Amino acid sequence: MTAKTTNPAAKSRRKSIAETGPAVEVITGPRVEPKRDVLNIGVIGYGYWGPNLVRNFAELADARVHTVADLNPKALETVARRFPATKVTTDAMAMIRDPEIDAVAIATPVSTHFSLAMAALRAGKHVWLEKPMTETSMQARALIEEAQKRGLTLHVDHTFVYTGPVKKMRDMVQNGELGKTLYYDSTRVNLGLFQRDVNVIADLAVHDFSIIDYVFDQHPTAVSASGINHYPGTPENLAFITLFYETGFIAHVNVSWLAPVKIRSIIIGGTEKMITFDELQPSEKLKIYDKGVSFTDDPAKIHEMRVGYRTGDMWAPKVDGSEALLVEGKHFVDCIRNNKKPTSDGEFGFRMVELIEAATASMRGRGETIHLPKNTSK
Numbered sequence: 001m002t003a004k005t006t007n008p009a010a011k012s013r014r015k016s017i018a019e020t021g022p023a024v025e026v027i028t029g030p031r032v033e034p035k036r037d038v039l040n041i042g043v044i045g046y047g048y049w050g051p052n053l054v055r056n057f058a059e060l061a062d063a064r065v066h067t068v069a070d071l072n073p074k075a076l077e078t079v080a081r082r083f084p085a086t087k088v089t090t091d092a093m094a095m096i097r098d099p100e101i102d103a104v105a106i107a108t109p110v111s112t113h114f115s116l117a118m119a120a121l122r123a124g125k126h127v128w129l130e131k132p133m134t135e136t137s138m139q140a141r142a143l144i145e146e147a148q149k150r151g152l153t154l155h156v157d158h159t160f161v162y163t164g165p166v167k168k169m170r171d172m173v174q175n176g177e178l179g180k181t182l183y184y185d186s187t188r189v190n191l192g193l194f195q196r197d198v199n200v201i202a203d204l205a206v207h208d209f210s211i212i213d214y215v216f217d218q219h220p221t222a223v224s225a226s227g228i229n230h231y232p233g234t235p236e237n238l239a240f241i242t243l244f245y246e247t248g249f250i251a252h253v254n255v256s257w258l259a260p261v262k263i264r265s266i267i268i269g270g271t272e273k274m275i276t277f278d279e280l281q282p283s284e285k286l287k288i289y290d291k292g293v294s295f296t297d298d299p300a301k302i303h304e305m306r307v308g309y310r311t312g313d314m315w316a317p318k319v320d321g322s323e324a325l326l327v328e329g330k331h332f333v334d335c336i337r338n339n340k341k342p343t344s345d346g347e348f349g350f351r352m353v354e355l356i357e358a359a360t361a362s363m364r365g366r367g368e369t370i371h372l373p374k375n376t377s378k
């Protein structure tokens, strides 16, 4: 939607918006300071993921779901039945304009993220944006700048970062328990859900990109990917992505919407310890193995290629089992109230979009290596 006006200042404003992505309706509203005891959140999108946001936000002590907007009236009937105190509307822009709303959470298809988030920021609302943040890194950058300019919180929902097992993996890697980290290898496959507006890299591999970024605190220098769309006219449904790092660390991610079984498995290899993470296990999802290899440094034996294998204990550490979205919801509200930087802030989201773009370009170039800029926020 484009604002209809003949005002020359508004015209030039429209031009700069057009340069940074799709046209949006320009809303000028006063910044809503979070002065209320209970923060009013408006949620846009009540399809597959939106209900999880609403359910978890409803549990927060110092925030509430004020309004849910969805184009689908049937979805809104469900909201009204489950949450009678929550307002519903098919008009997301009216909700964004509502002065009672302090923060807007956007759980709509990726192609709509930029225009909705930009409109919310321009109306002075703090924003929770679903992954991946935007379709392009240029759009992501424009949202970051808008949020900075207005002193608003921009949070991107990379849910894995807020899970107990991923936090445990980060702790172990960061305090050196694994020794030197060598590789990350992930398989994230199942049948569906085929997406219409994004490929399997933006839909599934982005989870691994976020886990790697958070756990290892490193940004890749290059990416190479192969993948295919088996059904013409649809986005790529299968991809194998390799990320290269300056330190010699390497990551491989296998994602697919076309597998007969669901697999969510990660292996992390270090010189001292190795980790497996099977998200689908009911318990003991995370296992630590005291396994590794050593090569002889005796010059006399170097030609014999003597490898020593260490096979010690395996244990399953206790991890925080709290629902990630609840932890993340509390973090979002804390960031708004106390002007803190979210763990998965706009810059984090930007790095993910940049990686999706690079991996997709490589995939479309049949595995051509794409070098990533060094001057990222990492």
Ligand SMILES: NC(=O)c1ccc[n+]([C@@H]2O[C@H](COP(=O)([O-])OP(=O)(O)OC[C@H]3O[C@@H](n4cnc5c(N)ncnc54)[C@H](O)[C@@H]3O)[C@@H](O)[C@H]2O)c1
Binding pocket: 044, 045, 046, 047, 048, 049, 050, 069, 070, 071, 072, 075, 090, 092, 106, 107, 108, 109, 110, 112, 130, 131, 132, 157, 158, 159, 203
């Ligand atoms: N964080 C996670 O782990 C996770 C998991 C799944 C999905 N997601 C993300 O959540 C977002 C939504 O995915 P989904 O699977 O729920 O999609 P979906 O298609 O199931 O639901 C989207 C909903 O948004 C509504 N909608 C679309 N445009 C709208 C508009 N302009 N105004 C109001 N409502 C509108 C649709 O009617 C639909 O109900 C995507 O960005 C996706 O990547 C995140």
